[in-house]
Amino acid sequence: MIHNDSGKVRYTSWGAARQVTGSMHLVTTPSGYTVLIDCGLDYEKRDQFEARNAHFPFDPATVDLVVLTHAHIDHSGNLPNLVRQGFTGPILCTGATAELSAFLLQDSLNIQRGELARMRESRSRKFRKKGKRHHAPVADLQTLYNNKHIQLVQEQTVELGFRKEWRADEALSVEFFEAGHILGAASVLLRIAVPEGELRLGFTGDLGNWGSPLVKDPVPMPALDYLVSESTYGGRMHQNLNDPREELAHYIRESCEKFNGKLVIPAFSVGRTQSILFTLNRMYHDGLLPRIRVFTDSPLAIRSTAVYNGNRHLLNDEARAFAEKHGSLFDFPGLQVIQDEMSTEIIGEYNEPCIIVSSAGMVEGGRIQQHVRMNIQNPFAIILIAGYCAEGTLGHRLLHGQRTVEINRSVREVYAKVARTDVFSAHPDHKGLLRYFDGVANPKLKGVFLVHGDETCMQALAADVKHCPVHIPNKGQSFLLDA
Ligand SMILES: [Zn+2]
Structure with missing residues (x-):
């Protein structure tokens, strides 16, 4: 729980803000119940990997629920670290996402271990060059988490199918809609009780293309008050879309x-x-x-x-x-x-x-x-x-x-x-995103927040959204949402 005396729903963008990777969105209800949507690794600057991912800008123990949209590591990869730092609540995702993320988290840990071994070796080489005989200091070189934390993620996982309402507490429920993209990928609809009635906040997660070879088409969420949308290919069109x-x-x-x-x-x-x-x-x-x-x-x-x-x-x-x-x-x-x-x-x-x-x-x-x-x-x-x-x-x-x-x-x-070739792209292009927005458009939609895109892509997309005000959050920027 996070104390919230505003009486309103608070949305804070903590990742994939004006960039593609590191998805992490915090929502606090008027009663203080706190949900984190995705907890991904930030790969934006490779030499800053540790600095950008090791610590959270909030206390993980205050998060009540994590909702995971899909298994890709820029959405799931920092979950074991969240658990390592005190998050003990449920992690809600589809069954396929749970299966895929188990492999991906292990793979990500193996990559971190490989990088670490290389860094240790290079540090030792520099030490030897300088004629120093004792070992180079390595205590500061660590992976973000270990196998035990991946195991805890699995133990805390609760599977939810598409189009089934899951009640988190008396003031909040979660429902998944097909996002396309990859197997098990979900868009997330939060229904939150507020003094005026109900506020419906949707997160697209990563969307797929219409007519993809394997996965279903994305399904827009109904009757939203606010939408937080990916914008990976904003302003860009897929080329040569043959069969x-x-x-x-x-x-x-x-x-x-x-x-x-x-x-x-x-x-x-x-x-x-x-x-x-x-x-x-x-x-x-x-x-x-x-x-x-x-x-x-x-x-x-x-x-x-x-x-x-x-x-x-x-x-x-x-x-x-x-x-x-x-x-x-x-x-x-x-x-x-x-x-x-x-x-x-x-x-x-x-x-x-x-x-x-x-x-x-x-x-x-x-x-x-x-x-x-x-x-x-x-x-x-x-x-x-x-x-x-x-x-x-x-x-x-x-x-x-x-x-x-x-x-x-x-x-x-x-x-x-x-x-x-773009025929296997797992994201909609500019036109596809606008098609999705047409699908969620309704008279009570009060705002769209663009995340998960380069700034130029977001600006290009924002210019073409006609339904309601568009916001491009900075990292750490909070918004109080009116029902
Ligand atoms: Zn993805």
């Missing part, structure tokens, strides 16, 4: 078929990899996939794919009908799932034309770096970037035509073709 099968067929032709080359697709393990494998499977059944090997090389993607398979009721009609007819969503002849790290080398030595799908999507970290390094000097290879690449990432440098790049400490000239 995903045609799009992949084109790049397969231009690499594997015409030149016996390779098609390398960097893809996030959760969401994008499954969309691509499902599309390839559909192509196989449509006779559009040539007889070439398809390698998928990401342990996390393999585990996430199993969660998609186990939650088919959450998929769209087309995907469910396909699974019913063909038995499998993702398996087709020619697909080779790589389980261990050694096999990454084996793909490198495979000389036939093939498709390689591996993480991470921005070509930062993960096994994809090795595949890109091995193919970047092959003029018959295409590196197909299938989504947004943040500034400072290798994907961003490749997309901007850099001719020489450094990968895993080796410098490489770029001879491969670098291409980009």
